[in-house]
Amino acid sequence: MSTKLVYPATFEQDGDYVLVQFPDVPSAMTQGDSIEQAYEMAEEVLGLVLEDEKEAPKASTVSDIQKRYPDKQVALIGIDMAAYRRKYHSKGIKTNVTIPEWLKELAQQENINFSQTLTEALKDKLDV
Incomplete structure (x- = not known):
């Protein structure tokens, strides 16, 4: 459609x-x-x-x-x-992702919100 x-x-x-x-x-x-x-x-x-x-x-x-x-x-x-x-239909849903261990540790050290970062990246990638 x-x-x-x-x-x-x-x-x-x-x-x-x-x-x-x-x-x-x-x-x-x-x-x-x-x-x-x-x-x-x-x-x-x-x-x-x-x-x-x-x-x-x-x-x-x-x-x-x-x-x-x-x-x-x-x-x-x-x-x-x-x-x-x-x-x-914008309620948050839980999803599992796989990333390299070193990247996870680095992001945690920088207090990066994984959900927010993934949402922003997907919106950018999908141009929405």
Whole structure:
């Protein structure tokens, strides 16, 4: 699945709330107290629903959605799935690594935090 996805969403005022639905991703629906909050919630729910999908659903065009839902406002909602995963799935996990004994001793003498150093090195290597 591509890391950056864009889907059209419908926005509809319903009493005190703005309802948001993604016709191409039916299980992705949410609401907000304002249009700004509804937009923020739309990004979150889209990430939540798509995070475990192996293949993203095909996105319709804005004009197709507008024809199907003429009484609703339509906007494109984009999400970077890699950024979403970093934001919501960043708990630390324990992992074992193997390094030369002399390097471990030298790092310990310098009070280097192994977890922090490995995290920084991996982020640098992966350009994230």
